Amino acid sequence: MANIQNGTLCILGCGNLGIAILNGLINVPAEKTSELPFTQYIACVRSESSERRLTERFAQSMNKISISRGDNIQAVQSADVIILGVDPADIQTVLTQPGLREALTDKLLISIAAGWTRQKLEATIYGSATTAENTAGRAWVVRTLPNIAAQVSQSLTAIETSEPALPERYLQITTSIFEQIGKAVHIDPRLMNATTAVGGSTPAFFAVICDAMIDAAVAVGVPRDLAHTMIFQSMQGTATMLQSGMHPAMLKDQGTSPEGCTIGGLMVMEEAGVRGHVGRALREAVTLARLMETTDHVNDTRH
Numbered sequence: 001m002a003n004i005q006n007g008t009l010c011i012l013g014c015g016n017l018g019i020a021i022l023n024g025l026i027n028v029p030a031e032k033t034s035e036l037p038f039t040q041y042i043a044c045v046r047s048e049s050s051e052r053r054l055t056e057r058f059a060q061s062m063n064k065i066s067i068s069r070g071d072n073i074q075a076v077q078s079a080d081v082i083i084l085g086v087d088p089a090d091i092q093t094v095l096t097q098p099g100l101r102e103a104l105t106d107k108l109l110i111s112i113a114a115g116w117t118r119q120k121l122e123a124t125i126y127g128s129a130t131t132a133e134n135t136a137g138r139a140w141v142v143r144t145l146p147n148i149a150a151q152v153s154q155s156l157t158a159i160e161t162s163e164p165a166l167p168e169r170y171l172q173i174t175t176s177i178f179e180q181i182g183k184a185v186h187i188d189p190r191l192m193n194a195t196t197a198v199g200g201s202t203p204a205f206f207a208v209i210c211d212a213m214i215d216a217a218v219a220v221g222v223p224r225d226l227a228h229t230m231i232f233q234s235m236q237g238t239a240t241m242l243q244s245g246m247h248p249a250m251l252k253d254q255g256t257s258p259e260g261c262t263i264g265g266l267m268v269m270e271e272a273g274v275r276g277h278v279g280r281a282l283r284e285a286v287t288l289a290r291l292m293e294t295t296d297h298v299n300d301t302r303h
Contacts, residue, residue, distance in 0.1 A: 004173070006039045010079030012072060012094065013086030014043035014050070017112060019057060020150040021083065024180035026061050035176040042075045044068045076103040081173060082139075084111040084121075091116055095124045104139035108170045110177070111143050114196055115292035118143045118162060118189070132164045140166055142174055143192065146181065147200045155182030158195040193292075197285035205281060210235060 009025065011018040022043060028036050041064055045051050051069050058065050068075040072094065076082055082104065086094050091113055094100070104125065111121055118141050119129035130138055143160040150157075157178035159171075166174070178184040187195050210231050217227035241251055256263040269275075284301045 003169070004037045004080045007037050007080035008040040008042060008078055009038045009081045009083065009177075010042040010044065010068075010075050011083045011085055012044045012076065013084065013090075014045055014054065015085060015087075017146060017148075017150055018043065018083065018085040019054070020153075020155075020181055021085075021112075021146070021177065022058070022065070024150075024153055025177065026058070026064055028180060035172065036180070037173075038081070039064065041065045042068055042079055044072055044075050046070070072097060073099040073103055076100060076107075079107070081108045081110065083177075084109060084113060086113070088113045088115050091121070092124060095121070101125050105137055107139050108166075108173065109139040109141045110174055111141065112146055114145065114200065114289070116143070117192075118160060130164065135164060140170055142166055142170070143189075144174065144178065145192065145195055145200060146178060148203050150181040153181050156199040157182060157184045158187040158192065158199055159184055160189050160192050161186050163189075193289045194286045196289035196292075197282060201282070201285040205278070206235070 011022060014022065022041060025036065025038065026041065043054050043065060045054065045067060046069065048069070051067050054065075054067050055062070084091070084094075109121075111118070121141050121143070122129045122138070125141075126138060128134070130141065140162075142162055144157055146155045146157040149155045155178065159174055159178065165171075175184050175186075213231050214224065214227045217231065218224050222230070238251065242248060252266070256266065280301065283299060287301045
């Protein structure tokens with residue numbers, strides 16, 4: 001493994017998530033450059049419109065960024081670390097391009113694609129999964145799962161703990177990359193499917209809940225723009241309290257009083273089985289994540 005200094009990071013498939021990551025990385029504070037030793041970035045895209053969008057989006061940073069369209073092999077050859085961000089449906093085609101396997105030799109390949117295990121990625125490139133006995137000449141592959149909040153640098157990114165273990169420097173670089181766009185956690189491989197839903201699907205669930213509350217606020221007379229402000233700030237404040245260590249049940253109890261409006265609303269939620277339905281929605285999302293890899297679990301909602 002090379003000691004990367006003044007290195008190059010390639011985002012192979014620079015879509016919305018890739019753009020969020022790139023934005024976080026090019027704005028890394030000077031004191032963190034030792035953790036992220038990149039001075040140049042390559043963004044690989046397929047279309048002219050994507051190239052134009054990136055050029056406009058990063059107009060002030062083009063001294064650090066080069067855009068590659070139609071030459072993945074050259075981009076990967078020029079990079080020290082590669083983030084695999086292509087659409088999952090296109091991964092097979094991209095990873096089996098002639099010359100890519102050789103271009104990846106001894107480099108760090110970070111996947112942000114849902115539904116593709118590390119072993120499947122390695123088998124696609126090399127014909128078999130990586131073991132402690134066959135690491136020579138291969139890329140070090142690590143599977144990660146950022147979520148949509150990366151767009152505002154508030155992602156929850158799961159980083160799979162690998163076997164064989166990543167070299168310590170590669171693990172540190174991977175963690176540091178995703179800490180620029182939110183919070184990173186290290187997850188056992190057996191929990192990655194659940195994390196796909198717990199970390200990745202829940203923003204959409206929260207969005208539905210917010211949307212319902214906004215509509216209800218409008219129904220009782222609150223102007224929609226004001227309802228947005230009130231609901232979003234309330235949600236952000238709640239998240240901040242919970243992240244400080246307060247238990248959800250304690251927060252709920254502190255917000256209720258005998259015969260008050262809050263407990264009245266909570267009783268309606270209980271009568272409607274909101275807890276059960278929210279829980280089932282999450283389990284359904286986890287089930288579908290597992291089905292992407294044809295594995296099942298005792299608590300799946302379908303078999």
